[in-house]
Amino acid sequence: KQWYQRRVAITAGIKMSTNTPQQLFVNEPISSHAFNKDLSQVVVSNASAETHIFKKGAGGKYVLDTTLKEHLERVTSVDWAPNSNRIVTCAGDRNAYVWNLQQDTGEWQPCLVLLRINRAATYVRWSPNEDRFAVGSGARLLSVCYFDPENNWWVSKHIKKPIRSTILCVDWHPTNYLLAVGSCDFKCRVFSSALKELSDKPQTSPWMPKLSKFGTLLVEFSTNNGWVHGVKFSPSGAQLAWVSHDSSVNVVSMDNQTKVFTVLTASLPYCCLLWLSEDSFVAAGHDNCPDLFNVSRDDVKYGARLDIKKEKLSEHNMSAMARFQKLDEHGLTETGTKLHTTHVNCITDIRAAATSNGKVTRFSTSGKDGKLVIWEVNALCSAIQGLSI
DSSP states (O other), X not given: OHHHHHHHHHHHHHXXXXXXXXXXXXXOOEEEEEXXXXXXXXXXXXXXXXXXXXXXXXTSOEEEEEEEEXXXXXXXXXXXXXXXXXXXXXXXXXXXXXXXXXXTTOOEEEEEXXXXXXXXXXXXXXXXXXXXXXXXXXXXXXXXXEEETTTTEEEEEEEOTTOOSOXXXXXXXXXXXXXXXXXXXXXXXXXXXXXXXXXXXXXXXXSSSSOOOTTOXXXXXXXXXXXXXXXXXXXXXXXXXXXXXXXXXXXXXXXXXXXXXXXXXXXXXXXXXXXXXXXXXXXXXXXXXXXXXXXXXXXXXXXXEOSOOOOOHHHHHOOHHHHHHHHHHHOOOSOSOOOOSSOSSOEEEEEEEEEETTEEXXXXXXXXXXXXXXXEHHHHHHHSTTOOO
């Protein structure tokens, strides 16, 4: 008994060190979240037309600080530009807003974005240089938006062909001039996004062998049989990974774009992913848990499940007599549908929270259970035997 109590104490210590969960909303899902530069604030969208900014309190917990009210329908996606300190939001009302913090009043002021779409906006991301952002929508087009100082608003240029369905995810290449797009037509595509209005001067690369104008389709990949839920370039931009609704994980290198490595997993579909380094990434979704995948030059392999299951003391400490007494009094056994993962519903978003030497040392997840969880990569490597990132 003493040995087991000591083992449970060690397990509980590992659990606390590997991740830090916080229940931001009760009975409300989180669709998207993003941190500011120093992680002192986080912006969150849930199942409403309001966007919430939480500020880190004295105890390390995030508390509600500001509510942004401008949208008329549910906010679907948010992003926070860390250097320029601007927030962008998009929603089902077919609108997007860029929020600027007024230093004199401390209030967030919205700036109009001319999206020119007739369906809901679904996804938004700032570019690495933070001078533009991309908005996916159900209008079967991608809006690349940049600031127009003459009119003091953000205008957009559209990428339409050959997108045939709703865009679910977008990611920028580190060079700022390429965009990866995942959509409901079972395709993952890479487009040129250089804007002559901003005097862009992109360089050629294996992704773009020759200089191409805005909206040029550079490469297209097909999934087996599922919507593309998440897409992400590696830190160097040399590799591209995406996850789809057929529970597959796909990786391709820019040096050999005809060879796509596909892993058909036994888990429920993934909804998002994040590269931790050039050789590994995590994917999360309907299994309520982030999974690690390792990438080599000629293979992609499943690494490990990063959530350590909670121990149930009653199963081990309870004697046979006590078990029968419980069954007689309550008509219950220890079997049930209780989940033993940190998240208890689908994970909808995953973000890098801290990096060091080109590797992610801390990442965050949010989900339909209303939780925000921050994961410590070094603690995970120590807690899970054989884990390499």
